[in-house]
Structure formats: C-alpha cells, structure tokens
Amino acid sequence: MNRPPSNILGKGWLYCTVFLTGAAVMVIELLGTRLIAPFYGASLYVWTSLISVTLIALALGYYWGGVWADRARSGLSLIIAIAGLLTIIIPWLTGPVLLATDPLGLRLGSFVSTLILFSPSLIMLGMVGPFAVKLSTATLAKVGASTGSIYAVSTVGSVIGTLFLGFYLFPVVGSREIFIGLGIALLLLAIIVAYIEHRHLKSAATTIPTALLVVIGIGLYPQIANSNRAESNESFQTRFERESLYGWVRVIDKPKENIRLLTVDASTIGAASISHGENLLAYQKIVTLLPALAPEMKRALLIGQGAGHMAMTLKDYGIVTDTLEIDPAVAEASIKFFGFVPTGKTIIGDARYEIRQLKGPYDLIILDVFTGGSEPTHLLTVEALAQLRDLLTNQGILALNFVSFLDNGQNATLASVAKTLAQVFPHQQVFIADPDTDFNDFIFLATNHAMNLNDESFPDSHRTWLKQRLVNIDQSQGMTLTDNLSALERLQIRKSEHYRRMIIDLVGTNHFIR
Structure with a gap:
C-alpha cells in the first residue's frame, strides 16, 4: 500500500x-x-x-x-x-x-x-x-x-x-x-x-x-x-526612453517636421521645435497673458511640469515658479532635451500629498495634468481644488488646462469641471485654445475676485486674444466631482479614444508597444 x-x-x-x-x-x-x-x-x-x-x-x-x-x-x-x-x-x-x-x-x-x-x-x-x-x-x-x-x-x-x-x-x-x-x-x-x-x-x-x-x-x-522593439522609421527618432513607475516616458523627434515630443505612454505632455526649442503647444500661450491679469504676480506653482515651458515663460516676467511633477523620468527628460531650468523648487511626487506640505502663498497656480491621456481624477475634485485655493493669495489665479470636446458648450465633462470649480471659487472664465476646432484644450481661470477683460490697463492684443477664445459652458449639464464620487473617466471616454487615435496617427501604433 x-x-x-x-x-x-x-x-x-x-x-x-x-x-x-x-x-x-x-x-x-x-x-x-x-x-x-x-x-x-x-x-x-x-x-x-x-x-x-x-x-x-x-x-x-x-x-x-x-x-x-x-x-x-x-x-x-x-x-x-x-x-x-x-x-x-x-x-x-x-x-x-x-x-x-x-x-x-x-x-x-x-x-x-x-x-x-x-x-x-x-x-x-x-x-x-x-x-x-x-x-x-x-x-x-x-x-x-x-x-x-x-x-x-x-x-x-x-x-x-x-x-x-x-x-x-x-x-x-x-x-x-x-x-x-x-x-x-x-x-x-x-x-x-x-x-x-x-x-x-x-x-x-x-x-x-x-x-x-x-x-x-x-x-x-x-x-x-529581442522581440517587439519599435520598428525603425526615418520619420521619427527616439532620443530618450525610460520606463518609470508611472509610465513609459519618451522623447521623440520628427526631424522633417522640426518637432520634438515628450510623451508618457500614449499621451503628449510637451512639444517644441527641434531647431529653436520654442513651445509648440498652443494652449500654453495663455501663460504669457496671465501676468497682465495680475501685475503684482511674483510667485507661481506649476502642477504637471511636463517639458517645463510654462515655468520658463513665467521666468521672463520675473516670476519664480515651483514645479511639481509626479514622474522623475519626465523631470529628467525636460532638463536634458527641452532646456528646462528650474527657477523655484523642483518637487517630485503626487500632487495631493505634496500640496499639503507646501506653505504658499502663490499668486498663480497652474494645474496642467489633464492632457489627452489618463485622467488623474483625484486632482479635480472639490476637495483637491479647495486645497489649491488655500495656497493662493487673495488676488491669486488658478489656471486649469483641460482637454475635451466643446459640443457647442453642452459637453457634460466641461460642465462638470466648471460646476466643480464653482463650488470652490466664486468667479471663473473659460477659454478655448483654438476657436476653429471642436476637440481642444480649455483653460479655466478661477479666482476669488472678478476678472475684467475690458480693463484699460490690459493690453489690447491680450484682450483681443482672450475675447476671441472666451466660451460659455452650461453648468446644468454637469455634476460636481468629489473624492467620494468622480465620474471623470467615464465622461471622458470619447475624448480618450479620440486623443489616443490622434497620437497613434502621429507616430504610429508600433511606437507604443513594449
């Protein structure tokens, strides 16, 4: 047995x-x-x-x-x-x-x-x-x-x-x-x-x-x-590649088009010309106008450093900018390939944790993490925005960039962003980066005080640029986003599909396969 x-x-x-x-x-x-x-x-x-x-x-x-x-x-x-x-x-x-x-x-x-x-x-x-x-x-x-x-x-x-x-x-x-x-x-x-x-x-x-x-x-x-390596392609060159805890970070050059891209997975978070290094992301032009809205602006916080162009632009106006970036590989690429030179503190970490450690006050906070890729939903809730508001001066400005569709002002996602901001800030205005395109970057400016675009002290060219891009969002179509309930990813499904297809068409599917 x-x-x-x-x-x-x-x-x-x-x-x-x-x-x-x-x-x-x-x-x-x-x-x-x-x-x-x-x-x-x-x-x-x-x-x-x-x-x-x-x-x-x-x-x-x-x-x-x-x-x-x-x-x-x-x-x-x-x-x-x-x-x-x-x-x-x-x-x-x-x-x-x-x-x-x-x-x-x-x-x-x-x-x-x-x-x-x-x-x-x-x-x-x-x-x-x-x-x-x-x-x-x-x-x-x-x-x-x-x-x-x-x-x-x-x-x-x-x-x-x-x-x-x-x-x-x-x-x-x-x-x-x-x-x-x-x-x-x-x-x-x-x-x-x-x-x-x-x-x-x-x-x-x-x-x-x-x-x-x-x-x-x-x-x-x-x-x-040795399998699954990106196929060689004369139309683009990979200058930098790093797999971090948060994504696959790459710097991609397209020499024929004079474009250098900074990507994380299938999301583009920075773009510049190869020849001169100037910023190619149209929505970031609004940064050049913000100092005119608050002439006494001296200190800023940039959440979502990306290639660092906005911080370098603010430097030209004498503004010291602290940058907060979750991915150390992105921070490394911005310095090596986009010429980013910090003017303030460089903070690496998740924003919800790190902003609790900051003392402030800031004259300007730029929240630029809602690009075409994944949505960090925990950074766009009533609770998160309240933390940012507490870091602002009385005349401070929160600038939030958000990618979505306009849908004639009836987009439920934009309405939800506007409605959530309204729970924290009494005043806001929304601008579209390119008035001729429905899929776009939208810049929300939220403040504790009313902003008057007709102020005579505001340069005519700036005033014209902003007024041409001012949009009205019907907040009744949206929902308030909270830590307890945020439907942001569900609301952005169409955006995610569309943006992903744009990036794949730009550099090809094989370029995003490990």
Whole structure:
C-alpha cells in the first residue's frame, strides 16, 4: 500500500511551490498594466480589465486544477512548466495582440488583449493550489487544514511578490525583462518539482513533457528578449526612453517636421521645435497673458511640469515658479532635451500629498495634468481644488488646462469641471485654445475676485486674444466631482479614444508597444 505523498516528503516543498506561484500571480497582474498602458493608457478601464481577467483565470484554474488532481497522481511540474512557457512568451505576443485588438476601442480592446495575453498563464498558476491540496492531504479528516494552509501560504507569497515587485524590482528592471525572468524562474521551479515527483512519488509520466517545455522555453529566450522593439522609421527618432513607475516616458523627434515630443505612454505632455526649442503647444500661450491679469504676480506653482515651458515663460516676467511633477523620468527628460531650468523648487511626487506640505502663498497656480491621456481624477475634485485655493493669495489665479470636446458648450465633462470649480471659487472664465476646432484644450481661470477683460490697463492684443477664445459652458449639464464620487473617466471616454487615435496617427501604433 502506497503511503500518502505528504508522509514521504513532508509539506515543505509544497509550501515553497505555492508560495512562489502565488507571488508569480501578482507579478503578472501588476506588470500586465505596464505592457498594456503604453498602448491603451493606464486608465481605470485597463486596471478593471486586468483585475477581472485575473479573477476569471484563477477561477478556471481552481476548477480545472481540482479535476486534474482527482484524476492523476502527479502533474504539478507539468502545470508549472506550462505556466512558465506561457509567461515567457507574453512579451513576444504583446505587439501582435495589441495591434489586433486596436479596432475594438479602449474598453473592449484593453479587456480582450488582457484576456489573450495573461489568462493562459494565470489559469495554469491557479491550478497549482488544488493540486497541492491533493498532494498535502493524507486523510479526509485533514482536508480542511491542508486546504487552509496551502491557500494561506499562496496568499502570503502574493503579498511578498507584490511588495518586492513594487518597492524593489520594478524601479530598476524593465517590465519585459521581469516577465521573461519570471517565466524562466517558473521553468526552473518545474524542473525541481519534476525531480521530486520522479524520485519520491515514483511517477515519471510528466517528466519528459516538463523537460521538453523547459527546453522550448529556454530555446525561445533569445528571440523573445529581442522581440517587439519599435520598428525603425526615418520619420521619427527616439532620443530618450525610460520606463518609470508611472509610465513609459519618451522623447521623440520628427526631424522633417522640426518637432520634438515628450510623451508618457500614449499621451503628449510637451512639444517644441527641434531647431529653436520654442513651445509648440498652443494652449500654453495663455501663460504669457496671465501676468497682465495680475501685475503684482511674483510667485507661481506649476502642477504637471511636463517639458517645463510654462515655468520658463513665467521666468521672463520675473516670476519664480515651483514645479511639481509626479514622474522623475519626465523631470529628467525636460532638463536634458527641452532646456528646462528650474527657477523655484523642483518637487517630485503626487500632487495631493505634496500640496499639503507646501506653505504658499502663490499668486498663480497652474494645474496642467489633464492632457489627452489618463485622467488623474483625484486632482479635480472639490476637495483637491479647495486645497489649491488655500495656497493662493487673495488676488491669486488658478489656471486649469483641460482637454475635451466643446459640443457647442453642452459637453457634460466641461460642465462638470466648471460646476466643480464653482463650488470652490466664486468667479471663473473659460477659454478655448483654438476657436476653429471642436476637440481642444480649455483653460479655466478661477479666482476669488472678478476678472475684467475690458480693463484699460490690459493690453489690447491680450484682450483681443482672450475675447476671441472666451466660451460659455452650461453648468446644468454637469455634476460636481468629489473624492467620494468622480465620474471623470467615464465622461471622458470619447475624448480618450479620440486623443489616443490622434497620437497613434502621429507616430504610429508600433511606437507604443513594449
């Protein structure tokens, strides 16, 4: 009579196995967004897709793993080997899958691409738990304790994997390299488990298939490691590339058009001419007019530094500008490739935290984080705007740039922005960067005092420019955005789709595939 596997081996090797595979699950889930985000953006929809796919895959894995465990004495090594091979080829498949799902749009495209890329390996990793429970259970009376122990250890592995990835590994190693390394680690784990199964469980049924998968995975490594690189294109050149915690930062030159772009994932946050370095983003021209609205302006805060053009423009008017940028890679690129020279403090961090540390007061605060990419919804709520208001002088101005459609002043998103600002500031005026285009940058100027554009002290050229771009927003179409409830991403779906298509048309889809 054969003794139960747990009596022969103990449970240590099983605990190590489920610990490591539990960590692998979270690594795949977290890193999945870094492969998808450059193409579809790091929006709520991408995160929702990845979490949903992870849960679906694990549910299927739990079920199929239980069925397999009831029918076979061994096979854990084969399961892990399949998971390893499926993981190592994820970077290889990313480009073709993203291109194939592109016509499906932002929400469905991100979900389907996530389902195709990550569910196979996650299903296999989900199968490990039930199989380990079967191997660890000596008697029916101990099945509860065995099951609880296995899934507890797996969960601890997931926690450790999450912390190790986020705090230590990802800041220094690229996402593609981590995926490939994880796949190889799973293949090596499969070899160890196969050895245990062969020597102690006296089962060699899965040894040869496992070894074959390991050989295939290792053999594919050179090709996978060099796959999915952006195709060479004479129309543009990549001058800088850095994968940060917050996105894929790139500086892209288009020499024939004399344009240099600063992008994060599929969002452009800076543009300048290559020859002279002058700013090419039309909406930022309003910065040259703001000092005339408040002649005593001396100190400013720029949230969303980007290429730093607005801060450098304010310097020409004798205004010292503190800059606040969440991404250190953006700050580095702005200095190296756009000639940004700080005039005030340079702060790296998330705005909601950092503004609580600032003392103020500021004569001008520019909130320029709502570009065409993902929406940092936590920075456009009543609570966030109230924090900014408290940093302003009595005659201070909050300038907020926002990308959307005009829709003859009936756009619900613009109405929501205006309505939210109205909860904090008694006065506001809205300007459109280009009066001839419906999809546009909109500049909201919010103050505690009324601004008179007819003031004779205001230069005629400035007055004309602003009046030509003054728009009326029907606030009745909007909702007040709060920390508790903000529908900004839902309201901006059409904008996100349109903007993403514009950027892809500008530099091509392959340029946003990891």
